[in-house]
Amino acid sequence: MLVDIHAHILPPGWEDFAARFGCDRWPWLDRLDACSANVMMGQRFFRKVTDQCWDLERRVADMDARGVAHQVVSPPPFMFAYWAPPEQGKAFARMQNEHIASFCARAPRRLSGMAVVPLQDPSLAIEELHHARNALGLRAVEIGTCPGGRDLDDPALFDFFTACVELDMAVFVHPGSPVLGDARLDRYYFRNLVGNPYESALAAANVVFGGVLQRLPKLRICFSHGCGGLCAILGRLRHGWRVRPEAKAVLACDPIEDFRRIFADTLAHDAVVVRALVEQLGPQGLMVGTDYPFGMGDADPGGSLAAMGLEPEDAASVAWRNALRFLNQPDPASLSIAAGG
Numbered sequence: 001m002l003v004d005i006h007a008h009i010l011p012p013g014w015e016d017f018a019a020r021f022g023c024d025r026w027p028w029l030d031r032l033d034a035c036s037a038n039v040m041m042g043q044r045f046f047r048k049v050t051d052q053c054w055d056l057e058r059r060v061a062d063m064d065a066r067g068v069a070h071q072v073v074s075p076p077p078f079m080f081a082y083w084a085p086p087e088q089g090k091a092f093a094r095m096q097n098e099h100i101a102s103f104c105a106r107a108p109r110r111l112s113g114m115a116v117v118p119l120q121d122p123s124l125a126i127e128e129l130h131h132a133r134n135a136l137g138l139r140a141v142e143i144g145t146c147p148g149g150r151d152l153d154d155p156a157l158f159d160f161f162t163a164c165v166e167l168d169m170a171v172f173v174h175p176g177s178p179v180l181g182d183a184r185l186d187r188y189y190f191r192n193l194v195g196n197p198y199e200s201a202l203a204a205a206n207v208v209f210g211g212v213l214q215r216l217p218k219l220r221i222c223f224s225h226g227c228g229g230l231c232a233i234l235g236r237l238r239h240g241w242r243v244r245p246e247a248k249a250v251l252a253c254d255p256i257e258d259f260r261r262i263f264a265d266t267l268a269h270d271a272v273v274v275r276a277l278v279e280q281l282g283p284q285g286l287m288v289g290t291d292y293p294f295g296m297g298d299a300d301p302g303g304s305l306a307a308m309g310l311e312p313e314d315a316a317s318v319a320w321r322n323a324l325r326f327l328n329q330p331d332p333a334s335l336s337i338a339a340g341g
Helices: 017-021 056-066 086-105 122-135 155-166 190-209 230-243 271-281 301-307 312-327
Strands: 002-008 027-033 036-041 044-050 068-074 111-116 140-144 170-174 221-223 263-265
Touching (some): 002 170, 056 068, 068 140, 068 312, 086 111, 086 122, 111 122, 122 155, 190 230, 271 301, 301 312
Parallel strands (some): 068 111, 140 170, 221 263
Antiparallel strands (some): 036 044
């Protein structure tokens, strides 16, 4: 049995925020038929999506076919809207959070939801975080790697992370905009293929070297796409911490200690890379992630897990046990998973 920590969801449609707020950058769905739609950014075509984003029966059927017992669903990053004025961003986040909560309530043993918050204004983000946890029952929040143009060690975000700890909310970090490299990645789909992985690695490095986990040891934070390119640069990061004063300006301990406290998903498309994550960071924080239902996802997560060649106990941890710890769900039955399954 598998718990998929990285799967995306969209409402089948939503209010015209451009008409409400007078800005032509808001995402909206141009429905083509019952099973497909174009995502538009104002009048600009962004991408085509299918009803896998919003149809519960199709999602559950796909989960069954792929051996996924439970999905933790979150908005795709183009729905963050960190560019929007804060109050407008809060309204857009509220619309999504209420949809996610109601969608998951229709199949609570198969689905859990992550909130999205307007982190361009951390105080409003904290308000929405409270609503998502206390009124809607969501147990995690998805944020971008550089929300509102701030790296994750920015002091302005510390109160938000503190609130996540106080509310027992796990944090899932997904690349959004901006992406490391920016205009240099415009060709060959490199913004996703190259930019996303290294954006995730940079975000994780900022959290560790910025001392966020030293100050908030109970923060449960996961980085998508196998923590990006972290494994490739981990040795360099540790060496730099030993020899460069800039690297230890905040962090007082070997960075490996805090890197081994973060979570990451398995979505690296390479069993060698995922085994390296297990070897370097340990199996205790690795969780299955598929990026359902998008093309850059993993359509065979069970096969990918088997290809890692993990010991049975480690494989079970990656398959579902670590996800329970990430969500602080001590009862496997609550997520429709048989203990020991």
